[in-house]
Amino acid sequence: MSDKEKINTEEKILEAAKEVFTEEGKAGTKMQMIADRAGINKSLLHYYYRSKDKLFASVFKFAFGKMASKIFPIFENDDHFLTQLEQFIENYLSFLVKNPFIPMFILSELNKKHNNIAAELIINSDVNIDLFDAIVKKEIQKGTIKKSIKAKNLLINILTLCVFPVIAKPIIVPVVFNNDSDAYNNYMKNRKDEIIEIVFDMIRVE
Amino acid sequence: MSDKEKINTEEKILEAAKEVFTEEGKAGTKMQMIADRAGINKSLLHYYYRSKDKLFASVFKFAFGKMASKIFPIFENDDHFLTQLEQFIENYLSFLVKNPFIPMFILSELNKKHNNIAAELIINSDVNIDLFDAIVKKEIQKGTIKKSIKAKNLLINILTLCVFPVIAKPIIVPVVFNNDSDAYNNYMKNRKDEIIEIVFDMIRVE
DNA sequence: ATTTGGTTTAACCAATTGGTCAAAGATAGA
């Protein structure tokens, strides 16, 4: 076993767990799969993470945290609002394309009814949209965006337009693009400009 | 056992299977859960549906078919295009609110990597968007909508705006609406008008 | 009344799965 492979088994496990959990969901993930992916023994899994539930909780927290950290700090600089919006959409979209399974994983787990650990974890997270709320109010006062804009609705719409085409890829490729993956990739390449146009139209003062 | 309860065990099973599979996903669903929900013996399940895979295939086909049947035939009448759009959005949105688990179920299963029966079923489905493509082209020729509109993009955007707020409910309610479910319900009540405004803005000739 | 067909059940089975344990290996300090 080489040095680089040996270093930090715990991290190797977490990395493997992230992959398998996000690909297969909690119920679809077997501890043996994670052990195989990490190249270790199943017992070693339980040595570092005492139970599947605990390991899942770690992975879910990480995934949700990564998602949240991409969404919320972006409006904390002093750029013009429209610039901030554009930066956010570009940044978020490239994150999604690089991590297409994370949003599906989060949404899928949260929508389960039986023994839903994920839902409990969300309640204790202190994520909120107060900052975005405040920014939108200020912009309205400054007259840079339409008065009727509601911050909550705007945020949901932006996230919607970014996330959905990524999680719906397995249905868009066959049904919309006749199984032409290149057509889908091309569509996603232009997606940023499309979203920006839609969003700017939504908030533009008339 | 009353007459009404006795009639058609097979249908009772399928009904229970639809519920449990859509709520818990394929891997999260246990045959015993379905038997319990249907009020029957587990053996009886296998008497009517020989395996979990077969039963899952039936349920997935049904769910996807129901989804597709709500989306595609709506543009087959002779109404004005904008009227058709409005009717579709209203109709589709009310379907989603009544069946919030169906889209999540379909998307979640299609995104699985391991032993994905759902993905195989989609390939064999002959659903396509040729009709919508043709309609949009005709409207562009008539000059009723913007020339730069691409049918595929428009359709994805409409579906996006309808579906996402439904499947993201468990994250929207705590993060956006501070756990106020009424605020979410109110938001969804106004969603139709919001989507129509966005979509009409997208296609309006300038 | 008996037979015939489909329906329902309990008992059972083999494989899988999450998890434990004691022993072996490795590692670093005394």
Add this chain to the structure above:
DNA sequence: TCTATCTTTGACCAATTGGTTAAACCAAAT
């Protein structure tokens, strides 16, 4: 070198799970 601690492993376990089977049940036709 010896020892104490941490890491890794294979053997094992109990519970769960998808699935089978033979027998019981039941309604309708003979």
